[in-house]
Amino acid sequence: MSGPPGGERLRTAAVVPVRGHAALLDGALEALRAQTLPLDEVVVVDDDPQPSLRLPAPVRVVTSRGAGPYAARNLGVAATDADVVLFLDARSRPRPRWVERTVAAFADPGTGLVGSDTLVRGGSSLAERASEVQQFASLDKYVRAPFFLPYLPTCNLAVRREDFTAVGGFSTVRSGGDADLCWRVQRATGHRMAVVEEVLMEWVPRTRWRDLLEQNYRYGRSHHALRVDWSDRGLDVREPLPPWRLLARTAKAGLRYGAAVPRGADARAQRFVALAGSCFDWGYWSAHRAGRAASAHSERRPG
Structure with missing residues (x-):
């Protein structure tokens, strides 16, 4: 249950679903290219009902044709054979050591899920300023004082692939699939959720x-x-x-x-x-x- 045999390096992939926010995607991909530990694969899932997204290699594009964000993520995982899958959004802006620090936590074979703190950026609009105040992705809301079991949001979440497969992936709901997945992994596999106690992700808020x-x-x-x-x-x-x-x-x-x-x-x-x-x-x-x-x-x- 600890990854590749013989202590081999864990293969990594990032999965990014996108629908209606293609203009934001460039920032996420640029941040992934700037990682101190390069990813083995980047999979973008075009969830538009009429997909038209074209991206240069080595980024792979798969289509989910409006199936919804969690169904799109499931298709993204199916498109890669990585040992560890890192999830983020088009609005996510991982800091340079995000992959390095996240993947390092999987050296513990008892770890199935990993995340870190996320800082919601501000801006000039009312929505951006309010989002900065609200900080919806703070670990205080998900890990330190959860309303049930701890979990991590999919704008900054990594999972061991075998655990993801063992529980059948995400439930295909519109929202809340991140909590459900984290809870099922912890209960079904016995693996822990590890938290890197630093801000490794920033998130671009809505403007309206x-x-x-x-x-x-x-x-x-x-x-x-x-x-x-x-x-x-x-x-x-x-x-x-x-x-x-x-x-x-x-x-x-x-x-x-x-x-x-x-x-x-x-x-x-x-x-x-x-x-x-x-x-x-x-x-x-x-x-x-x-x-x-x-x-x-x-x-x-x-x-």
């Missing part, structure tokens, strides 16, 4: 405030789905806040944002994070409501 709110809404829905999927393994499905409380919380966040507008960009960004949090809560509520409706419909169907 609507996109940031949609991201948080989607995360709320996927959070509910994770709780449901893992409810038989110890994760509770907590009740969402009632709509009147969600409305009150959203209105309060909106008023505070309005009051912060005259105080400058930094104050607006701080208050906008609370609005994004409300979107997360609404996403969770929406998924919970849809699940209860589906359950009630199933119970009403004749047997």
Whole structure:
């Protein structure tokens, strides 16, 4: 279970899914080319329904035709025979020692998953400033104080290929597949998740405030789905806040944002994070409501 026999060097591959963000991809590939430990392969998965991405060798391009980001990652892994697969996004900007420091952690045969801290960059727009404040990819949220088992986001995650194969790869969901994979690997293989305690990855945030709110809404829905999927393994499905409380919380966040507008960009960004949090809560509520409706419909169907 420790990789190639005879102490041979582990073969490495990076898998990058992309759809609608081809302009961001160049930055990710440039950062991969600048690594102190070169990768053996780089696989870009074009997830556009009508794929048209063309990249020069040695980068390989495979297509998933709109299957979704986690299905795309599964196809990317299938396209390589690497011993260790490193996942990142088109928005990911690995620092030069990312591959070197990440792969070194797999020298321990009991390690199945590796990650490091990720710094979300800032910028001039409201969404970029708020994302910098929110720091959604911080290890504090995933490892140091997880809501269940620790896990790592796929913008900065490496996995031993045999472990990835043993659990059947990612679940093909829209969001939350990273937590599900990490949890399944830890439980099914007994291998540990190792963390490199330094910032080895930067991430380019969205520039439009609507996109940031949609991201948080989607995360709320996927959070509910994770709780449901893992409810038989110890994760509770907590009740969402009632709509009147969600409305009150959203209105309060909106008023505070309005009051912060005259105080400058930094104050607006701080208050906008609370609005994004409300979107997360609404996403969770929406998924919970849809699940209860589906359950009630199933119970009403004749047997």
